Amino acid sequence: MTEIKPILVTGGAGFIGSNFVLDWIETESSPVINLDKLTYAGNPLTLASLENNPRYTFVHGDICDGELVADLLERHRPQAIVHFAAESHVDRSILGPEAFLKTNIDGTFQLLRGALAFYRTLEGEEKENFRFHHVSTDEVFGTLKTEDPAFHEETPYAPNSPYAASKAASDHLVRAWHHTYGLPTLMTNCSNNYGPYHFPEKLIPLMITHALEGKPLPVYGDGLQVRDWLYVKDHCSAIRTVLANGTVGETYNIGGCNQRTNLEVVTFLCELLDELVPKSAFRPHRQLIRFVTDRPGHDRRYAIDARKVERELGWKPAESFETGLRKTVEWYLANKTWTENVTSGVYKQWIEKNYGFRKAEL
Ligand code: NAD
Numbered sequence: 001m002t003e004i005k006p007i008l009v010t011g012g013a014g015f016i017g018s019n020f021v022l023d024w025i026e027t028e029s030s031p032v033i034n035l036d037k038l039t040y041a042g043n044p045l046t047l048a049s050l051e052n053n054p055r056y057t058f059v060h061g062d063i064c065d066g067e068l069v070a071d072l073l074e075r076h077r078p079q080a081i082v083h084f085a086a087e088s089h090v091d092r093s094i095l096g097p098e099a100f101l102k103t104n105i106d107g108t109f110q111l112l113r114g115a116l117a118f119y120r121t122l123e124g125e126e127k128e129n130f131r132f133h134h135v136s137t138d139e140v141f142g143t144l145k146t147e148d149p150a151f152h153e154e155t156p157y158a159p160n161s162p163y164a165a166s167k168a169a170s171d172h173l174v175r176a177w178h179h180t181y182g183l184p185t186l187m188t189n190c191s192n193n194y195g196p197y198h199f200p201e202k203l204i205p206l207m208i209t210h211a212l213e214g215k216p217l218p219v220y221g222d223g224l225q226v227r228d229w230l231y232v233k234d235h236c237s238a239i240r241t242v243l244a245n246g247t248v249g250e251t252y253n254i255g256g257c258n259q260r261t262n263l264e265v266v267t268f269l270c271e272l273l274d275e276l277v278p279k280s281a282f283r284p285h286r287q288l289i290r291f292v293t294d295r296p297g298h299d300r301r302y303a304i305d306a307r308k309v310e311r312e313l314g315w316k317p318a319e320s321f322e323t324g325l326r327k328t329v330e331w332y333l334a335n336k337t338w339t340e341n342v343t344s345g346v347y348k349q350w351i352e353k354n355y356g357f358r359k360a361e362l
Pocket of ligand 1 (some may be wrong): 010011012013014015016017035038039040041042043061062063064070083084085086087088089103107135136137145165189190191192193194199272
């Protein structure tokens with residue numbers, strides 16, 4: 001019997017990574033090795049249901065640790081690496097960019113170096129099938145004006161935040177490792193995700209958790225920044241599709257064709273909460289909306305042209321913004337303990353410190 005090779009996932013305890021790990025275990029037959037440093041953004045509780053699953057192994061470690069990466073690859077001999085691990089929160093990258101450069105650039109370099117050394121030891125089918133899948137963002141393309149066409153795979157890179165710049169650098173490294181050394185890479189640049197297990201620091205979960213407690217809903221600037229939203233489970237299915245059938249060396253834009261202003265998103269969330277929590281003392285929830293000082297360098301609009309992945313690989317999102325957002329609100333209502341665990345401790349101190357300065361404006 002041929003042995004089923006695992007995949008090595010990095011950052012699998014974060015928002016998208018944990019959704020991906022759960023989705024993979026449910027839909028595929030191969031095991032998952034999850035390498036995660038468990039920064040404030042990594043939450044092992046999300047994957048508690050896999051604790052005794054023989055197809056799941058958690059490794060607590062740093063992608064910047066080249067020796068650990070080499071050892072893991074040698075020991076587990078994965079068929080693919082799916083690289084999610086990153087410092088990912090734009091606000092934090094403005095306050096402290098060092099960690100972003102370290103993990104997103106040096107960490108990706110260490111993984112690429114390890115992956116290439118491992119790839120070179122492979123032979124035959126194992127070598128042919130090996131893939132390094134880099135998960136990236138549309139923020140590397142910069143910002144769009146209202147009349148501009150959406151980002152496509154040939155759009156020049158123009159990152160504006162330290163986060164986006166560090167992700168852009170990692171994308172370039174991945175590209176170079178394919179072109180220079182022949183590492184079989186795949187890359188996906190995805191728009192804003194939302195869904196279960198999203199940290200309450202990001203727009204959608206922040207608004208849900210604040211609204212449920214009757215706290216102000218802080219909207220940056222005029223709230224007219226446009227984002228293109230994708231339900232996280234659709235992102236997971238896109239990654240599985242690209243990993244299985246994508247052309248080596250190619251990049252694919254992933255998006256949901258759901259452009260909305262931040263204010264539209266918050267208003268729609270308030271309407272959903274009015275409906276789903278009819279006894280709330282804070283109805284109508286839109287009364288909680290407060291406009292606060294804009295983020296420095298805030299990109300005005302992102303929009304993704306995802307026609308290539310649909311045309312070439314047949315992938316399309318399953319959820320509309322309306323159905324995905326409803327599922328998300330329902331999930332947060334049914335999983336309040338998860339949010340309470342996340343909002344305690346280190347995370348709580350961070351949010352108090354960083355939203356504290358805006359309290360006067362709220
Ligand atoms: P996240 O911040 O929720 O999770 C990141 C995970 O990486 C955490 O579990 C953290 O502990 C881990 N990690 C951080 N530094 C590490 C290190 N040095 N070594 C090992 N593990 C480390 O991020 P996310 O929102 O799930 O995003 C995952 C990936 O998808 C990122 O690469 C991000 O750039 C990309 N992406 C995110 C979005 C989005 O909307 N969230 C959209 C497009 C692309």
